[in-house]
Amino acid sequence: MSENTFALDFRTRRRLGYELIDVINEYFESLPDRNVQFPVEKRAFEPLRDAMPETGVLDDASRLESRSSDRLTAWLRDTSEELIDKGFHLGSANYFGLMNPTPTYAGVLAETLVAALNPQLATTARSQLASKIEAETIRWIGERFGWQQPFDGSFTSGGNEANFSAIAFALSQHFPGVAENGVASIGAQPAVYASAEAHHSLDKSVGLLGLGRKALRRIPVDRNVQLDLSALEQAIADDRAAGKRPFCVVATAGTTNSGIIDDISGIAGLCRREGLWLHLDGAYGAAVTFSDTHRHLVNGIERCDSVTVDPHKWLAMPFAAGVVLTRHPDMMQAAFGVTTPYMPKPLAGIPLDNFKVSAQWTRRMNSLKLWLTLQMHGRKAYEGYIDSQMQLAREFAERAEHSGVFALAAPQVLPILNLRLKHSGSGDELEKAHVELVNRVTEDGRRWISETHVAGESVIRIMIVSYLTERSHLEDLQRALLEAAAIIERKATPVESTSILGEKVDLESQAKTATQTPETCTPAST
């Protein structure tokens, strides 16, 4: 073993690698039954007091030559196990949280390989196979949208960068030369439109592009929590009348709160009439195109000018993997094309360098994990997983509604549920009850759900996001929800629980019956 260097010998590398893969394998084995986090009383953000090590474990191990390998592997295992023991486990089957999936194992292996090979995607000539794999993966995704050539795209760090890039493309299309001359050269305030429920990455994007955050016009949602088309039309007309320059509408496929999909075809028609770029933020929901059964949910995607999709959401990739695609490939270069003297000159027959079509310069290979997962399992595996989560979500929604305790606060379109406690009033009172319910359901660390606001009203948010989640996990969650609801209602009406309709409610026995699987339900293929 060499001292004071990062170059390890063959045997040490192998031992460490095997040790780590064993830890990861055991971790994956635990995920179907793993608690998401510590119980509330054990959670702590420990003070930062460790000093930076001057010498490492390797130095100590080298001094004890005969046992050096054992020392090293024990250290790696202990450190990894501590990270696991004290971790918050997004990958647990009991995580019903935000759009963070259990990564595929092929994805984990791909990440290791990428770290080892460290391809630099800035230039195509120095990453030929990596660039080809990226381009191929993007073509596969675009074809699932129903797009014909020409189209192109790039992998990003996530939805944030993808949305930013798409608005930059739209800006360059509408205002040629803006990347060179700046927003001031437009001579009027440009405007972008999105629903009140659209993701906050859009606020950041318009701010970073120099348009000012007020350039993002938030349009109210209708009773289906979709962007209200007539309000959008009116806002565009009002802005034009006030001298503003509308140039882009962002529809959402899978809102963060509720999984709502805007009326993409309706918005596409309006954009066509108004001469506006249509971007679809499908960070979560555009992945539904991987299922033939459910692709219709995003009908109209084929008409969009650009789309964001995050493989690190519904396509079960480890972070980070976002993708932005556009049917106007020239705009990628219009937005991001720069020249530098120190990069190799482009070679004939080699596609455009990636740094000219992306906000990033040094760029890691975020495509291998999806490419490898598709090679290993095939697109149909995604279809099975998406269809099964849709089925589980529908069943859960039905059972929640029949519980007499909860109501659906927003339509269930994708595997995200917004529930409302039926008997807890509205406004602050409802929010207080929901926060208490979420705290009770999550305090033992077993599972994770959250509280949020949709169209101004508090809701309990539950998302089926792990491919490991089965009906039994949801039954356990439902039991916990009903038990917490019973306590909250008992506190509100101490003698007997009474529903808003005035009937007496035996919440405890409801908790038992509502968690039994209805006989009529067809089992989901999990």
Ligand SMILES: Cc1ncc(COP(=O)(O)O)c(C=O)c1O
């Ligand atoms: C609808 C939507 N768009 C964009 C984003 C941003 O994606 P990322 O976190 O990958 O940057 C999110 C994140 O949850 C999202 O829900």
